[in-house]
Amino acid sequence: MSPRNPRQMSLIAFMQAQNCSNYVGSWRHPASMSDFTTPEYYQRIARTLEDGLFDMAFFDDRLAMPDIYGNSHRETVEHGVRAVKMDPSTILMAMACATTRLGLGATYSTTYYEPFHVARLFATLDLMTKGRVAWNVVTSLNDSEAHNFGREEHLEHDLRYDRADEFMEVVLGLWDSWEDGALIVDKANDRFADPDKVHRLDYVGKYFKSKGPLPVPRSAQGNPVILQAGASGRGMSFASRWSDLVFAAYPTLEAGRKTYAAFKKSIAEAERDPDEVKVAPAVKFVVGESEQQAQDKLALAASTARPIDGLALLCEVLNVDFAARPYDKPFTDEELAAQSWHSLRDRVIAVSGKKNPSVRDFVEVSGRGTVDEGPNFVGTPTQVADQMEAWFTGGACDGFVIQALHVPGSYEDFVRLVVPELQRRGLHRTAYSGNTLREHLGLKRPQARDWRRVGKAGTL
Numbered sequence: 001m002s003p004r005n006p007r008q009m010s011l012i013a014f015m016q017a018q019n020c021s022n023y024v025g026s027w028r029h030p031a032s033m034s035d036f037t038t039p040e041y042y043q044r045i046a047r048t049l050e051d052g053l054f055d056m057a058f059f060d061d062r063l064a065m066p067d068i069y070g071n072s073h074r075e076t077v078e079h080g081v082r083a084v085k086m087d088p089s090t091i092l093m094a095m096a097c098a099t100t101r102l103g104l105g106a107t108y109s110t111t112y113y114e115p116f117h118v119a120r121l122f123a124t125l126d127l128m129t130k131g132r133v134a135w136n137v138v139t140s141l142n143d144s145e146a147h148n149f150g151r152e153e154h155l156e157h158d159l160r161y162d163r164a165d166e167f168m169e170v171v172l173g174l175w176d177s178w179e180d181g182a183l184i185v186d187k188a189n190d191r192f193a194d195p196d197k198v199h200r201l202d203y204v205g206k207y208f209k210s211k212g213p214l215p216v217p218r219s220a221q222g223n224p225v226i227l228q229a230g231a232s233g234r235g236m237s238f239a240s241r242w243s244d245l246v247f248a249a250y251p252t253l254e255a256g257r258k259t260y261a262a263f264k265k266s267i268a269e270a271e272r273d274p275d276e277v278k279v280a281p282a283v284k285f286v287v288g289e290s291e292q293q294a295q296d297k298l299a300l301a302a303s304t305a306r307p308i309d310g311l312a313l314l315c316e317v318l319n320v321d322f323a324a325r326p327y328d329k330p331f332t333d334e335e336l337a338a339q340s341w342h343s344l345r346d347r348v349i350a351v352s353g354k355k356n357p358s359v360r361d362f363v364e365v366s367g368r369g370t371v372d373e374g375p376n377f378v379g380t381p382t383q384v385a386d387q388m389e390a391w392f393t394g395g396a397c398d399g400f401v402i403q404a405l406h407v408p409g410s411y412e413d414f415v416r417l418v419v420p421e422l423q424r425r426g427l428h429r430t431a432y433s434g435n436t437l438r439e440h441l442g443l444k445r446p447q448a449r450d451w452r453r454v455g456k457a458g459t460l
């Protein structure tokens with residue numbers, strides 16, 4: 001580490017197991033690769049990220065096509081609005097086979113999967129990658145996902161988090177099944193493992209029951225890293241209680257400072273060490289050899305967006321069909337209360353200054369589906385690094401979740417142009433100093449049951 005900057009940024013690539021990045025227009029970009037249904041597509045990116053000494057590539061997830069707009073999948077499929085969504089855990093393994101150090105995260109839902117399944121899947125992934133795995137905990141968002149799992153409708157926002165709290169207790173409880181050192185594997189004396197170090201869970205909650213033990217031993221990093229991105233009051237308290245790394249979304253440095261401070265306060269209120277939980281906002285990067293080149297690249301990426309992208313994606317996350325609704329008709333209080341993504345709704349209300357915003361306000365304020373959704377760091381390597389340094393040293397983050405405007409080019413540009421500049425400033429590593437994801441992130445390796453001893457979880 002550079003003596004000038006002992007604190008270094010966490011760099012995370014925001015990946016999607018789909019036909020585009022989370023910027024839909026990316027699949028239409030002339031420089032994008034189109035072999036997204038092959039392992040080579042993901043392995044190519046994995047090698048680039050490992051060359052750039054990234055902490056992690058992480059995959060988001062959604063358990064349905066965006067088909068709420070017009071109650072149909074036709075527009076989504078026709079225009080490729082995230083129409084493909086493959087299982088992220090299998091793709092994560094394909095990337096693991098092409099790398100040795102890169103951390104790998106995947107999103108799995110607490111609303112639609114079973115805790116035993118999630119505990120076993122991620123514990124196994126963590127063994128197969130020698131301790132490089134993270135689980136992004138989401139509660140999911142909409143009725144399309146509910147319908148794919150045979151449910152009538154998606155659960156109400158806060159109830160999803162209440163259920164998710166129990167889900168975490170079961171998953172972490174199952175991960176505690178095997179203490180470190182439980183495996184003996186003494187062939188001569190027929191002692192495979194120490195039964196005193198392998199425990200049942202016998203969990204009985206309001207929503208879940210699980211007996212245990214989990215038939216998967218602990219990994220090199222103890223257990224997978226926990227990621228979360230709750231942003232509402234309830235979401236933030238959930239993230240503060242459980243996560244090792246929080247994903248955030250804020251539009252400016254000023255807003256970032258407030259949200260970052262609020263997160264660190266909330267983590268302290270959960271009686272955890274705020275330094276032990278990293279906060280990283282999602283940002284899009286456009287870097288060029290000259291400023292003009294960067295601006296031209298941004299303009300080209302911007303030209304690939306279509307109005308259907310934003311409409312389909314807004315309906316998806318808000319769980320509301322905009323298709324039959326007059327563009328300027330205000331949503332009623334009841335309609336706003338029923339929307340799924342509370343923090344997005346609250347931002348539209350705040351920025352538009354309207355208590356009851358309309359579809360137009362949601363489209364214009366959110367910028368969803370366009371390059372204007374969320375912040376862009378644009379310019380030469382020096383200019384981009386300046387912006388990152390300002391956020392990082394200015395009390396707005398511990399690192400960045402890097403979104404791609406086209407794939408794999410956005411990541412290749414970042415690694416070729418920005419990474420050396422960050423290294424020169426001592427803000428990014430020049431070599432991996434550890435092997436596990438926890439080591440990359442500077443997090444302690446947990447012992448079995450540690451999570452029960454800290455903070456609010458200690459009341460269990």
Ligand SMILES: Cc1cc2nc3c(=O)[nH]c(=O)nc-3n(C[C@H](O)[C@H](O)[C@H](O)COP(=O)(O)O)c2cc1C
Pocket residue numbers: 059060061062107136137138139140141228229230231232233234235236247248249282340341342343344401
């Ligand atoms: C960087 C980032 C990644 C996210 N990934 C997912 C995801 O993969 N799947 C999902 O359903 N929600 C995802 N979300 C949404 C969050 O889980 C959460 O629902 C959202 O931030 C709203 O917060 P709230 O639930 O507290 O209202 C993501 C959010 C951010 C900022």
